[in-house]
Amino acid sequence: MKKLIHLALIILISVSFSCQNNTENSEVSEVVTEVKNDIERVEPPNWWIGFKNNQFQLLVKHPNISEATPSINYAGVSIEKVHKADSPNYLFLDVNISESAKAGPFNIHFKFNEEKELVQTYEIKARQKEATDFKGFDSSDAVFLITPDRFANGDTSNDIDENLNEKTINRQDDYGRHGGDIKGIIQHLDYIQEMGFTQIWSCPLLINDMPQSSYHGYAMTDFYRVDPRFGTLEDYQELSTKAKEKGIGLIMDQVANHCGSEHWWMKDLPFKDWVNQQASFVNKQPLNNSNHRRTANQDLYAANRDKKEMAEGWFVSAMPDLNQRNPFMANYIIQNSIWWIETLNLSGIRQDTYPYPDKTFMSNWAGAIMNEYPNFSIVGEEWSYNPLLIAYWQDGHKNKDGYQSNLKSTMDFAMQRHIVEALNDAEQWDTGLVKIYEGLANDFAYTSPKDIMIFPDNHDMSRIFTQLKGDIPNTKMALSYLLTLPRIPQLYYGTEILMNDFAKPGDHGLIRTDFPGGWEGDTVNAFTGEGLTDNQKDMQNYLKKVLNYRKTSAAIHDGKTIHFAPFMGTYFLFRVVEGETVVHIINKNNEPITIDLKRYEEVGLNGKTLKNIITDETFVWQDSIQLKERGSLILTTKAN
Numbered sequence: 001m002k003k004l005i006h007l008a009l010i011i012l013i014s015v016s017f018s019c020q021n022n023t024e025n026s027e028v029s030e031v032v033t034e035v036k037n038d039i040e041r042v043e044p045p046n047w048w049i050g051f052k053n054n055q056f057q058l059l060v061k062h063p064n065i066s067e068a069t070p071s072i073n074y075a076g077v078s079i080e081k082v083h084k085a086d087s088p089n090y091l092f093l094d095v096n097i098s099e100s101a102k103a104g105p106f107n108i109h110f111k112f113n114e115e116k117e118l119v120q121t122y123e124i125k126a127r128q129k130e131a132t133d134f135k136g137f138d139s140s141d142a143v144f145l146i147t148p149d150r151f152a153n154g155d156t157s158n159d160i161d162e163n164l165n166e167k168t169i170n171r172q173d174d175y176g177r178h179g180g181d182i183k184g185i186i187q188h189l190d191y192i193q194e195m196g197f198t199q200i201w202s203c204p205l206l207i208n209d210m211p212q213s214s215y216h217g218y219a220m221t222d223f224y225r226v227d228p229r230f231g232t233l234e235d236y237q238e239l240s241t242k243a244k245e246k247g248i249g250l251i252m253d254q255v256a257n258h259c260g261s262e263h264w265w266m267k268d269l270p271f272k273d274w275v276n277q278q279a280s281f282v283n284k285q286p287l288n289n290s291n292h293r294r295t296a297n298q299d300l301y302a303a304n305r306d307k308k309e310m311a312e313g314w315f316v317s318a319m320p321d322l323n324q325r326n327p328f329m330a331n332y333i334i335q336n337s338i339w340w341i342e343t344l345n346l347s348g349i350r351q352d353t354y355p356y357p358d359k360t361f362m363s364n365w366a367g368a369i370m371n372e373y374p375n376f377s378i379v380g381e382e383w384s385y386n387p388l389l390i391a392y393w394q395d396g397h398k399n400k401d402g403y404q405s406n407l408k409s410t411m412d413f414a415m416q417r418h419i420v421e422a423l424n425d426a427e428q429w430d431t432g433l434v435k436i437y438e439g440l441a442n443d444f445a446y447t448s449p450k451d452i453m454i455f456p457d458n459h460d461m462s463r464i465f466t467q468l469k470g471d472i473p474n475t476k477m478a479l480s481y482l483l484t485l486p487r488i489p490q491l492y493y494g495t496e497i498l499m500n501d502f503a504k505p506g507d508h509g510l511i512r513t514d515f516p517g518g519w520e521g522d523t524v525n526a527f528t529g530e531g532l533t534d535n536q537k538d539m540q541n542y543l544k545k546v547l548n549y550r551k552t553s554a555a556i557h558d559g560k561t562i563h564f565a566p567f568m569g570t571y572f573l574f575r576v577v578e579g580e581t582v583v584h585i586i587n588k589n590n591e592p593i594t595i596d597l598k599r600y601e602e603v604g605l606n607g608k609t610l611k612n613i614i615t616d617e618t619f620v621w622q623d624s625i626q627l628k629e630r631g632s633l634i635l636t637t638k639a640n
Contacts (some may be wrong), residue, residue: 001150002014003015005133011229017319029073029074029075029106030073030074030106030107032104032105032106032107032121032470033104034384035121036107036119036120036121037120037121038062038110038118038119038120039060039061039062039065039108039110039118039120039296040061040062040063040187041059041060041061041062041264042057042058042059042061042108042120042122043058043061043223043224043332043336044056044058044224044226044335044336044339045339046093046122046123046124046125047097047123047124047125047339048103048124048125048126048127048342049097049101049102049125049126049127050104050126050131051097051338051372052131052371052372053368053371053610054096054098054099055080055094055095055096056094056095056097056291056331056335056623057092057093057094057095057328057331057332057335058092058093058095058108058122059090059270059328059332060090060091060092060093060094060110061089061090061118061265061268061270062089062110062118062497063089064088064089064112065088065089065090065091065110066084066087066088066089066090066091067088067112068111068112068118069082069110069111069112070082070091070093070105070108070111071105071108071111072095072106072108072110073107073108073109074098074101074104074106074107075100075101075102075532076098076099076101076102076616077094077095077096077097077098077101077106077124078096078098078555079093079095080094080096080474081093081094081097082094083328085270085271086269086270086271087268087269087270087330088272088273089268089270089389090270092270092328093108093282100365101124103123103124103125103126104123104124104626105121105122105123106121106122106123106124107119107120107121107122108120108121108122116601117119120130120363120464123491124255127342128342128345129345131372131373131374132287132373132374132375132378133375133376134326134341134345134346134347134373135249135347135375135376136197136249136347136348136373136375136376136377136378136408137198137249137251137347137348137377137488138377138450138451138488139450139451139486139487139488139556139557139558140198140551140557140558141198141199141249141488142196142197142198142199142483142489142490142491142536142547142550142551143197143198143199143200143201143251143453143488143489143490143491144161144192144195144197144199144200144201144490144491145201145202145203145455145458145459145460145491145492145493145562146200146202146203146491146493147179147180147200147203147215147216147493147512148180148181148182148184148185148203148217149178149179149180149181149215149217149229149230149365149512150178150180150203150215150413150493150512150513150514150515150518151180151184151185151188151493151515151518152180152181152184152185152187152188152513152517152518152519153178153179153180153181153184153518153519153520154181154182154183154184154186154187155181155183155184155231156179156520158181158228158229158230158231159177159179159229160229161228161229164207164209164214164228164229165209165210165211165214165359166209166210166211166212166214167260171514172518173508173509174214174507174508174509174513175213175215175508175509175513176212176213176215176216176404177215178215178514178519179229179294179519180227180514180518181230181231181235182226182230182231182235182236182238182239182458183231183235184204184518185200185202185239186235186239186242186286188444188518188527189242189243189246189248190246191527192246193246193247193248194544195540195543195544195547195548196494196543196544196546196547196548196550196551197246197248197547198248198249199248199249199250199251199347199376200239200243200248200249200250200251201251201253201348201350201490202250202252202253203216203217203218203253203459204217204218204253204254204255205217205225205226205230205231205236206217206220206222206223206224206225206227207220207221207222207225207226207227207228208221208227208258208260209221209222209262210260210262210318211262214227216459216508216512217253218255218319219258219259219260219261219262219318220255220260220263220350220423221259221262221263221264222263222264223259223332223336224336224339226259233343237343237344238261238342240344240345240346241345242395244345244402245532249346249347249348250344250345250346250347250348251346251347251348251349251350251377251379252340252341252344252346252348252349252350252351253349253352254256254336254337254340254349254350254351254352254433255322255351255352255353256322256324256333256337256351256357256362256365256514257315257322257352257353257356257357258314258315258319258320258321258356259319259320259322260318260319260320261317261319261320261437262320263320266320268589269282271326271328271329272330273323273325273326274322274323274326274329275320275321275322275323276311276312276313276314276320276321276322276323277312277313277314277321278323278330279343281320285349286315287314287317287478288309288312288314289313289314289316289317290309290310290311290314290315290321290356291306291309291310291313292310293306293309294310294355294356294382294383294384294389295386296310296311297310297355297392298388298389298392298399298401298489299358300400300401301623310356311356311357311358311359315353315356316630321356321378322357323357323358324357324358324361324362324365325361330361330364330365333361334364334367334368334369335558337349337365337369337428338368338369338372341373343367346376347376347377348376348377348378348379349369349376349377349378349379350378350380350381351378351379351380351381352377352381353381354380354381354382354393354407354410355382355393358566359403359463362380362405362407363403363405363406365406366395366405366407367405367406370406370408377408377409378407378408378409379407379408379410379411379453379488380393380405380407380409380410380411380538381411381637382410382411382413383411383413383460384413384414385413385414385417386414387414387442387445387446390410390411390412390413390414390446390452391410391445391446391447393405393407393410394407394408394409394410394446394447394448394451394452395407395447396447396448397446397447408448408451409451409452409453409488410451410452410453411453412452412454412455412487414439414442415439415440415454415482415485415487416454416455416456416457416482416536418435418436418438418439418440419436419439419456419478419481419482420464420467420468420478421435422434422435422436422439423468423471423474423477423478423588423589424467424469424474430566430567430568430569432568432588433566433569433571433586433588434565434566436481436566436571436586437563437565437566437571440485440561440563440573443486443561446472449486449487450486450487450488450558451488452483452488453489453490454482454487454488454489455482455489455490455491455492456478456479456482456491456492456495457492457495457511458490458492459492459508459511459512460505460508460511461511462501462505462506462511463492463494463495463499463500463501463511464478464479464495465495465498465499465500466500466501466502466505470500470502472498472535472538472539473629473630473631473632475498475539476542476631476632477586477632479491479495479542479543479546480546480584480632480634481573481586481632483546483547483550483556483572484550484556484571484573484575484582484584485561486559486561486575489550491543493515494513494515494526495543495636496526496539496543497516497526497532497536497539497540498535498539499513499515499574501513513550516531517530522546526540542614545613545614546613546614546634548613549613549636550635553575553580553582553636553638554577554579554580555575555576555577555580555581555582555636556575556582558577559575559576559577559580559582560575560576560577561573561576562574562602562603563572563576564599564600567595567599568589568593568595569587569588569589569593570585570586570587570588570589570595570627571585571586571592572584572585572600573585573586574600574603576603579637579638580636580637580638581603581605581608581610581636581637582634582635582636582637583605583610583633583634583635583636584632584633584634585627585632585633585634585635586632586633587629587630587632587633588630589627589630590629590630592627592628592629593626593627594624594625594626594627595624595625595626595627596624597621597623597624597625598621598623605621605637606621606622607621607622608620608637609621609637610632610635611635611636611637611638611639612633612635612638613634613635614634619635634635
């Protein structure tokens with residue numbers, strides 16, 4: 001039925017074009033009256049008019065397609081160059097779209113000889129909105145990270161696909177598929193909005209047709225296909241549309257470094273250098289995995305061998321390492337990202353394993369996207385606890401080697417660790433808090449601290465409640481502190497209900513536990529609160545209040561940051577903007593303590609009334625404040 005509808009639309013479009021008063025296309029171009037799909041694979045599946053870069057490259061895959069001569073007869077669209085690959089089953093076509101070109105379908109003819117010709121209908125579309133209207137995420141946002149297989153099962157009919165390698169579903173298997181999908185996210189957008197989140201980052205939703213552990217999404221086997229166990233492309237587009245209706249942007253998790261070993265091209269690689277260590281792979285020889293020495297990207301003294309092993313080693317044995325130095329691979333990845341931005345109306349991209357691909361390519365990749373979408377956002381995963389390495393990747397940083405990343409945001413693993421270590425240090429209160437204080441002091445190294453992403457945990461590390469040893473006051477301190485920092489905060493699904501991996505800390509399958517209430521028959525439902533413990537409900541409500549206050553806080557979004565060295569087991573952080581001051585206090589004392597507020601008089605709060613954003617109680621800032629129990633306190637000068 002979908003194919004018939006698509007055919008009808010194409011015919012309608014072509015008839016419309018032929019009947020226009022301006023008959024340029026009908027006189028010069030071949031009129032498309034029937035959709036042709038003779039070619040095995042053409043990627044990208046479509047393109048658009050109106051980009052700054054008016055050229056794109058088509059990957060064409062078909063048996064012995066290199067013997068054919070391709071041609072296009074459509075006004076304003078032309079083949080500039082034809083590239084043959086090492087495999088006879090590929091062609092790469094450089095296609096130019098002139099400013100005079102109009103949106104519509106056209107045929108690409110592949111002529112083999114007088115008797116044989118194959119035809120593929122292709123379409124260039126009109127863009128739905130201006131490039132500048134693709135608004136990215138920033139420090140005013142709060143990001144909700146979801147592992148879709150483990151969040152909610154909204155459509156049980158797609159749980160198993162008999163055409164794919166992994167055909168089972170088993171919620172008792174931490175590394176098996178559990179059935180969560182796109183519909184499940186759509187059905188709970190109200191919950192996400194009411195909690196106070198303004199962006200959704202979903203782990204990859206593209207197909208992972210792998211024999212096992214395919215649920216996580218990071219071993220993609222087709223970069224243009226949604227995994228049918230998650231839903232359809234239309235479902236993905238619906239998620240984006242309905243999220244935006246609720247003021248929530250959509251961030252796509254992408255992977256430029258590797259694919260899954262079952263990717264369709266691994267059975268017939270177009271070039272001899274399409275993936276790294278390709279000769280060893282083809283000849284079934286041992287492959288080297290990455291040495292994971294990410295500092296080789298910056299190290300002035302790094303040996304070439306270490307650089308090569310880091311960049312060309314496979315991330316893991318089931319994930320072939322893509323060679324971005326191959327110009328056709330480079331074009332493929334860049335175009336794939338742009339295709340998804342346009343198709344899904346994205347607000348951002350989270351790029352996995354950022355330091356592992358060729359770093360020159362990553363600069364070109366980010367640069368190409370930001371050139372087309374100047375208000376867009378990209379965050380790169382740099383799992384490093386060294387602020388110097390985090391700073392290196394942020395756009396505008398003055399690197400000694402002259403490298404410019406074009407990357408707006410990096411991930412703050414360093415500050416995440418400082419927060420955990422500081423709060424777990426129970427022996428000496430000020431010594432522990434100094435780790436947070438000095439960690440934030442490292443912001444001098446960053447070009448733009450507020451564009452860095454901070455988080456308590458994610459899909460690859462123990463839950464924050466586990467890291468903080470099940471201590472609820474410490475968990476509240478960690479979460480409230482990072483939500484008031486000059487950063488973009490990201491929280492992982494289930495953090496709000498104290499999800500944990502106590503049984504096996506660090507185990508990825510357990511970290512990505514099912515969200516209770518996402519499956520029919522669940523006895524606990526975190527979406528409604530049914531069956532949650534008092535502590536879980538309290539944490540959920542606590543985060544809901546902080547997140548919703550944060551939504552409208554100019555001080556937290558853009559305010560000046562002032563913090564004072566830890567004193568008597570307390571640490572004071574201030575965010576200040578005209579008309580609003582937010583005070584965040586961490587108190588590690590188990591017994592009541594009184595703090596002299598004259599220490600903080602430079603902030604100018606004396607005599608002002610502040611409100612506790614959790615309890616709504618008011619407090620007049622004068623000589624002292626009594627802190628009655630260990631925990632955090634968030635005060636604001638805003639009345640409402």
